[in-house]
Amino acid sequence: MINLASDNVVGASREILDAIAAANAAPEASYGADRFSREAEARLGQIFERDVKVFLVATGTAANALALSAFTPPWGAVFCHEESHIADDECGAPEMYTAGAKLVGIRGEAGKFSTHDLEHALKRFPRGVTKAVQPSLVSLSQVTECGTLYTLDEIKALAAVAKRYDIAVHMDGARFANALLSLGCSPAEMTWKSGVDVLSFGATKNGALACEAVIFFDPKKAQDFDFRRKRSGHTLSKGRLFGAQLLAYLEKDLWLANARHANAMAKQLSDGFAKMNSIRMPWKTEANEVFAIMPKRVSDAFSQAKIFAAPWYKESISLPHNEHIKEDEHFLRFVTSYATKAEEIETILKTARAA
């Protein structure tokens, strides 16, 4: 069986499991005050080249919803791509955590939106007009739902619009490491140096078991966050579970090694698909996700070979204007991970070619 339905179908990196076991021995302070969590915060400060305030939680949904809630009142508007994870895939968690803020979906090709689109959306909710929810923050997904990336210049330009409208910038970095390596910049450059205020820094999809970090680049904005996290039931009593994972994730650049491998595997798959006439890829492969439209006979061949990908023809994904899924075609998403093997990619390509 080869399962590339998502990068969360695999377990954790061995190093991370070992770290959990190693952190188990001695008594530790409860509820996030353990030394592992504190060290992870310090380590992230080094990586991001400034003082940061870090909160570890178990899921990306919690990280995103909590991060957003720190920057918007209940009558606020959160601007995001209309097909973003926070808009479509978290069962309303942002609304729950913000006590009812409105997610304003912005359309845009390949999972991204432009400064023009953002400004158009912002103008719909004028500051100080009582009947309108008030612009509070913009959320960028890096990697997007289409597996694509914002360039540094694009991030900076969007953040500049946000600053002009006096709203904050959130980055949903569930696949942060994959994006970082692809852009080839520093963590600081992809975030606060480009105008990002708060980051959901994902680890789970890239080798951790269950660990995401909410990173505040301005610690003052994190003042109430301990209460927010506790009140939502996301403060572990045995916080070492999170701290140990994140330390191991960052140690010896495991996070980068894992993501580098996943990206390489995606490129290998994408390059292979690109050579096949019968397969079309609506979006560029910029991280560890490959989206492919193929004849049913190919996807059937995959099923028979126990190769699993995620059926992706969702109503919620806008294909490029000139693209269209035909009756006898299937649309699949393949997500590679730290654990994907080059041989598995070869098997997939071979199977496709044979079909």
Added chain:
Amino acid sequence: MINLASDNVVGASREILDAIAAANAAPEASYGADRFSREAEARLGQIFERDVKVFLVATGTAANALALSAFTPPWGAVFCHEESHIADDECGAPEMYTAGAKLVGIRGEAGKFSTHDLEHALKRFPRGVTKAVQPSLVSLSQVTECGTLYTLDEIKALAAVAKRYDIAVHMDGARFANALLSLGCSPAEMTWKSGVDVLSFGATKNGALACEAVIFFDPKKAQDFDFRRKRSGHTLSKGRLFGAQLLAYLEKDLWLANARHANAMAKQLSDGFAKMNSIRMPWKTEANEVFAIMPKRVSDAFSQAKIFAAPWYKESISLPHNEHIKEDEHFLRFVTSYATKAEEIETILKTARAA
């Protein structure tokens, strides 16, 4: 001064003021148990030709938000036009009252959406898929934000889609009477006979001072509503204020007379504008709202003549595809009411012609 910025800039009909005064004398049961409110419910039952459960509140925002909250869990999705009042003009009240349900905005010309658009939106949130908010109800604005109407057939078709997806149908009838007269059907036909489950029945914009009714066509669905209303602070202790208004509103068909007049005034204005080459109206005048694009010299003439309309070039309103506001043009909304005088309309038209 002639002020047609909205139909809420005028006071109340004399009959309604008199009814408030008349209801003042004797002691009455508090908190909605007064006989005026109960009689208003009975009267609405006759008008709608079935048993209804009625709750009176002070504002359209409260009526809509409360009505929606009775039909959706916090993880529910409410489908509505993306420029509808509940989506854009209530500062997030639906989100507050539903504890965070998601309003899914559907695009569509002239403030309306089609069955196709609705179904497309519904498919984005598949039933039982945990990450997706769950379809709960669809909300139709009758009159729409563009002053247009759904035909009976359109309402029935949309409601049929809703039923097929097992969700409820809400009608935002802030200008219910204006719509009703324009369609020339019965209240029952425009609502439950076409598949509407719950109605925000507006009176304030049509001659009341502050009174809207939430009408449940299936009383069973209203079981918890008393708690919802109380908990939101919308249960008046001296409930006779609402009851008296609504009784007077319905008495001798005042509501219909008021709306008939308002519609006629709008038609007179619209017919006049239609004869002017310099003025374009992007949408048909189907109720008591006239939207007009005009050279600035015309709108300036209005200002000088103390004729007030609402500047309507909102980013949030999608004009028809072939329509575009030029640099030297203004976009204004005129809303007529029970109190608008034919002479006032004439003055407006004369002023426009002169400019």
Added chain:
Amino acid sequence: MINLASDNVVGASREILDAIAAANAAPEASYGADRFSREAEARLGQIFERDVKVFLVATGTAANALALSAFTPPWGAVFCHEESHIADDECGAPEMYTAGAKLVGIRGEAGKFSTHDLEHALKRFPRGVTKAVQPSLVSLSQVTECGTLYTLDEIKALAAVAKRYDIAVHMDGARFANALLSLGCSPAEMTWKSGVDVLSFGATKNGALACEAVIFFDPKKAQDFDFRRKRSGHTLSKGRLFGAQLLAYLEKDLWLANARHANAMAKQLSDGFAKMNSIRMPWKTEANEVFAIMPKRVSDAFSQAKIFAAPWYKESISLPHNEHIKEDEHFLRFVTSYATKAEEIETILKTARAA
């Protein structure tokens, strides 16, 4: 029929009805921007001897819940008497409006609590301890649920504790005028000069039809309040309805005249009851409420004479330690109003004496 079940069973003062009618004529700005509402704010500024920010709403529940929400995060604690109106009689409105803050009920005789009780409660929720909700404000009812009053010294002492713990002070003044006259102090003295930050200033129970004012003594704290009010559906489009009521209420000291009369009627009733051996009053009559324990034969005589009071033996009211309702006794609350007549009080007393 004589109905003293509550001070909200009667209609409005004639002056207030007239003011509503008088405000009806001309077009007015919508949504609280009308000149009546603005004048009412200015007038309250004079009465309270400082700049105030005022928001008018329809119910005491809305006034209280909105006021509290401006001073507490969702993880905050609101300290109040455990039998206060906000705790027991608003169906959870404060929890709804604050998105889940916790009302911490404090016990205390006669509807009041002491500085000692308040401090004890505050210590249960230590500042900065994540698992504890964080103290945000204390709410004092003036008049209390037992018809009693805090003295100026008591208010000052409680507010001093609040300031020491860095929390705000709310006053629920649903019967503000009745309390004010009884204490014989100025509005400023009973509020901000004693440390009150925000006041629910009631008018409905004292002659208005539906109007309560939320008064901020520090306008900076009111910054977001327009959004809060709008989002909860409490911003009237025809805001003149509120503004006109409040102006008339304050004009020529109608509010004081109404309350003075209500208090006098209560005193007359209380003095009469005090002379009867068979009737006990558990609490002093300090405003316009009289609580009386009586043999059933007396309350039966009342019923037969169509004299209505509210049955008050609630589990939720703690009687004084040495007090106890016997099997053959009834506990009734009589609330006098601006409309109560001296002859009615005489009839009640006569009926009691006869029984």
Added chain:
Amino acid sequence: MINLASDNVVGASREILDAIAAANAAPEASYGADRFSREAEARLGQIFERDVKVFLVATGTAANALALSAFTPPWGAVFCHEESHIADDECGAPEMYTAGAKLVGIRGEAGKFSTHDLEHALKRFPRGVTKAVQPSLVSLSQVTECGTLYTLDEIKALAAVAKRYDIAVHMDGARFANALLSLGCSPAEMTWKSGVDVLSFGATKNGALACEAVIFFDPKKAQDFDFRRKRSGHTLSKGRLFGAQLLAYLEKDLWLANARHANAMAKQLSDGFAKMNSIRMPWKTEANEVFAIMPKRVSDAFSQAKIFAAPWYKESISLPHNEHIKEDEHFLRFVTSYATKAEEIETILKTARAA
């Protein structure tokens, strides 16, 4: 160092760590659909002798808040001990998850309340009275905040009151195993056979790393729970982390062995303290918690010997009537765990005797 401040200062049982590692290998379905979680549900069904619906989450706060939210509307009342964990130690999580339901604190000795106290509280919120929040469920802590237990008869009697008032029964079983062994009954007897509808079944404090189960004894009541969990960010993508822990926890009765040991250690400590004149224990040691009042010289000796317990003189804990902490005394809580060693207990006792 000996740290008995809480049973969550220690790591996980070796068996549980091993199970996490063992579950890591193969790809697995995401988001709770993994076979480990499904097997854990089946296993709990056997243990509780009926079909159950089980949801695994990371913290007790999440388990409790989610469980409560499934049984109360936002205008509901949750009855609990006024010093219970849900009332005092979860930063308002129940209010957040229930969208504002009210926790009604009931007083009572030793962390417990009686049927009389419960009924008194229930009567304060009469069914159908709109101003009152509506009774929804009662929550029992087994073990209580004072380390004490409800007997089976007490649970049954309280549940009988609940049924009579048509409300549900929740059990906060953060230390379920400790209670079970102490009572010497079956899991079924302590829960659904006694009238419990939903259980927070704790594992974290008893040897797991981060795993609690919400167990519904009537699967129908769990219908929406998947959405509730997802929306709160508590659905792990790599759900095997939870499933593996719980399976190992139940395997070969590890949970019982762990709790048996912890209880024995507490008894050893308690028995030792009981023989010392200078130490008083306000409550019986019925599970794995020992509360002790001692001269400061004893607690100082503990500190010097690096023996850590939790300072327990909280304002929020009501001591027995005849009990009082003197100036020169300290009040400490010792919590034993699966990892506590008999020698450690001996060291503590020796240190106390020496001081």
